[in-house]
Amino acid sequence: MAGYSSLIRDSKPRVRETSAPKRAGLTVNDLYEHLKEMAVLYTIRPGERVNELELAERFDVSRTPLREALNRLVAENLLTFVPNRGFFVRELHRQDIFDLFELRRSIEASAVQLAVERADVKDVRALRKFWKDTMKHKAQAPAAQLVARDEEFHVRLVALSGNNEMVRTMYGINARIHFVRWIDLEQRGHDAFAEHLDILDAIEARDAKRCRELTETHITWRMEEIAKVVDAGVVRLFSR
Structure with missing residues (x-):
């Protein structure tokens, strides 16, 4: 995109x-x-x-x-x-970000279950290669590039469902949470990235239950986590 x-x-x-x-x-x-x-x-x-x-x-x-x-x-x-x-x-409100992450979690969890039924193995393996290539260079990559690549991974993950409306919705969600995720990556690093390959493993194994559990765990943010990142973002914006 x-x-x-x-x-x-x-x-x-x-x-x-x-x-x-x-x-x-x-x-x-x-x-x-x-x-x-x-x-x-x-x-x-x-x-x-x-x-x-x-x-x-x-x-x-x-x-x-x-x-x-x-x-x-x-x-x-x-x-x-x-x-x-x-x-x-738009204002940078904690509740808005929380609601968007809930929506994202719901869409992606449903999408991976559909992907278990519908995804072509070639597409799953192509996405795996894309993410492994990303991880090879993560230490040298700026946060902006990693966030963009992570967004691309998740859009392509949703696309494995074959549902174009889910994909379109993901683009909109990504745009609205992009800044917060950027700040979060700068603060916390790459810890969550390892879970991507586990999700792809579950899709290839056609294990819908594990797919959903892994995806929901991967995307879930508690309100206190969001509050910290939003506060850090506000400080960044108003101090520049």
């Missing part, structure tokens, strides 16, 4: 130092991708109003395509819109 994952270049969530490209004919899709990256990484701080005039000048576009791109992000719950006030960056 082209988008924010491929745009991240270093290991720290921060404002990009390079200016946005200014070129004639910037499409709504182009704007959407740039603005999505800003929303996902909280380039504009949580709760702050989006300055449409500043963005229009920065990207050298009129307000019409800019608003169309912003409205797409509202539909994806990456921004909020308040009538007569404008667009705002």
